[in-house]
Amino acid sequence: MLRVEANRRDFLRWLATAGAGLAAAGVAPAVFAQEAAAAGSDVVVVSGVTVVDGTDGPARPHSAVVLVGDRIAWVGPAAEVPRCRSARVVDGRGRYLVPGLWDMHAHGIDYEDLWPPLFLANGVTGIREMQGYDENRVTRDKIVRGELLGPRVVLGSSILDGPVSLLRGGVTKVGTVEEARAAVRAAVAQRSDFVKVYFYLPKDLFGAIVDECHRHGLPFAGHWPYRLRLLDAARAGQRSFEHNFGLPIATSSRRDEFLARLDATPFDPQAPRDFFNLARELDRQAAQAYDPATAARHFAGLDAFGSWLSPTFTVNRVISRPAGTFAHDPRNKYVRQEVLDLWAAQLPLFTPVTPEQIAQQDAYFEAQLRLVGEAHRAGVGVLGGTDCLNPYVYPGFSLHDELDFLVAAGFGPRRALQAVTRDAAAFLGRADSSGTITPGKVADLVLLDADPLADIRAVRRIDTVVTAGRVLDRATLDKMLADAEAAASRPAAGANARSVRLPVHGCC
Numbered sequence: 001m002l003r004v005e006a007n008r009r010d011f012l013r014w015l016a017t018a019g020a021g022l023a024a025a026g027v028a029p030a031v032f033a034q035e036a037a038a039a040g041s042d043v044v045v046v047s048g049v050t051v052v053d054g055t056d057g058p059a060r061p062h063s064a065v066v067l068v069g070d071r072i073a074w075v076g077p078a079a080e081v082p083r084c085r086s087a088r089v090v091d092g093r094g095r096y097l098v099p100g101l102w103d104m105h106a107h108g109i110d111y112e113d114l115w116p117p118l119f120l121a122n123g124v125t126g127i128r129e130m131q132g133y134d135e136n137r138v139t140r141d142k143i144v145r146g147e148l149l150g151p152r153v154v155l156g157s158s159i160l161d162g163p164v165s166l167l168r169g170g171v172t173k174v175g176t177v178e179e180a181r182a183a184v185r186a187a188v189a190q191r192s193d194f195v196k197v198y199f200y201l202p203k204d205l206f207g208a209i210v211d212e213c214h215r216h217g218l219p220f221a222g223h224w225p226y227r228l229r230l231l232d233a234a235r236a237g238q239r240s241f242e243h244n245f246g247l248p249i250a251t252s253s254r255r256d257e258f259l260a261r262l263d264a265t266p267f268d269p270q271a272p273r274d275f276f277n278l279a280r281e282l283d284r285q286a287a288q289a290y291d292p293a294t295a296a297r298h299f300a301g302l303d304a305f306g307s308w309l310s311p312t313f314t315v316n317r318v319i320s321r322p323a324g325t326f327a328h329d330p331r332n333k334y335v336r337q338e339v340l341d342l343w344a345a346q347l348p349l350f351t352p353v354t355p356e357q358i359a360q361q362d363a364y365f366e367a368q369l370r371l372v373g374e375a376h377r378a379g380v381g382v383l384g385g386t387d388c389l390n391p392y393v394y395p396g397f398s399l400h401d402e403l404d405f406l407v408a409a410g411f412g413p414r415r416a417l418q419a420v421t422r423d424a425a426a427f428l429g430r431a432d433s434s435g436t437i438t439p440g441k442v443a444d445l446v447l448l449d450a451d452p453l454a455d456i457r458a459v460r461r462i463d464t465v466v467t468a469g470r471v472l473d474r475a476t477l478d479k480m481l482a483d484a485e486a487a488a489s490r491p492a493a494g495a496n497a498r499s500v501r502l503p504v505h506g507c508c
Helices: 008-018 020-023 030-038 115-121 134-145 175-191 204-214 229-236 257-265 273-287 292-305 313-318 332-335 337-349 354-375 397-408 413-419 422-427 457-460 475-491 498-500
Strands: 002-007 043-051 058-070 071-076 082-084 088-091 096-099 101-106 125-127 154-162 169-175 196-197 221-222 240-242 309-310 445-448 462-467 470-472
Touching: 008 043, 008 058, 008 071, 008 082, 043 445, 071 470, 088 096, 088 332, 088 498, 101 397, 101 422, 115 125, 115 462, 134 154, 154 175, 154 221, 154 292, 154 457, 175 196, 175 204, 196 204, 196 332, 204 229, 229 292, 257 273, 257 397, 273 354, 292 354, 313 354, 313 457, 354 397, 397 457, 413 457, 413 470, 445 457, 470 475
Parallel strands: 002 082, 043 088, 043 096, 101 125, 125 154, 154 169, 154 196, 196 221, 221 240, 240 309
Antiparallel strands: 043 058, 058 071, 096 445, 445 462, 462 470
8 A cells, every 4th residue: 555645746746755766876865856847747657566667676565666757767666655636546466567679770750650659659768879960869869859749769860881882872982081070070970879881891991980989989780781791890999789680690600601602793783683682592591501609709809899789670671571471460550551561562572482582581590699699798788679671670670589589699677678678778778768667767667568588579568668757658659559550551641751761761
């Protein structure tokens, strides 16, 4: 039972005296309470809940979490919280409270009537958008200003690639050192949170990008630059490597053979996909020649340089299956027909056809699961991302699939959950303000109807989402999903500028 009843001012006074956790987080409890009272900040109490706080500590049943405005103000036993007639009380009895989830490889936030609500309805309160352009910079700023309800957005630069590229749109091709440096300066001017590097950057242009990033204090991340060894890119400061590209080769007994073949193969501007197809096939063959000693050295290097893996198993699984496998997925109802048509046309470029190819791709995917599990056990940081907007990878929903794959790779449910909460925040430099249920941190939370530490699939059983302190109950989430479905069924009004300018939806 909650203790004595208090009015709002008395409740905040109690919070000021009880808020040792706020002090530990660098927030003066008395000042916090005074500011909250003056601002009229909403008070929310999630009561009677089991807190799974994102740390290595045990789950805490019969707890309460007090939110004031957009921050977590107090966490402790439910019996110690006074009643407050002006507080909104969320009944957490029989439920589990986890930090808000992060999709660390996403695209398409500028589909404003679809992607933002779908992320939030699935408990994704933050994303790393991996390709910056005018439209999604506008969307990011709307969310920051409170004009659009959506997840927090960490936004990359335009994709930086060499003069030859797989991409036809949404990419900045650089052919000289000065162009490479200018592209980084443009990213700074556009308030990009990081620079995105891509496959076909020559070594000298990659070096110029690295130097300019260091000059401006801007991190960089992205794909394996084929003309560099992965550990050389890590040594230069590349923060994450996406999709497992190059990882099977780097951990294979045939590493030197395959790298020499790639080094001797030029990028063909008339057929740029040929090199990508060769590299992917060599990666597949390398995955069947895993060498523990070579892998141990590679993982130790990644760990030492502070580079993380972003495996995006969800999109990798799609391209490992025949093209029609996901054509009738029920989540397609949340995707506009123009995108579904593009997916259907695009996917056969990647997917297996013959029984032999299908078996090879299944084995390749299983090998990637094992490889990332080995990297994780060796201490390499691993992120949870989906590559949504690529074929049959859905905002929000597919992060739940990614968690399943992390567990299949050998992560326990707790570690999988941490990959998309605590570890995501640490990677982004936000550990002091996000990622765990801790006083002083942002109020991004997900209330579940089942225990995610017993079964990671419990993340699908969402009762309530809190984003920056705003409470979205089940009825609200259901309406958001229904509105998104309706929006997806309507034709886009007029010419879709994004579709014209970015003919390849998603970068990967």
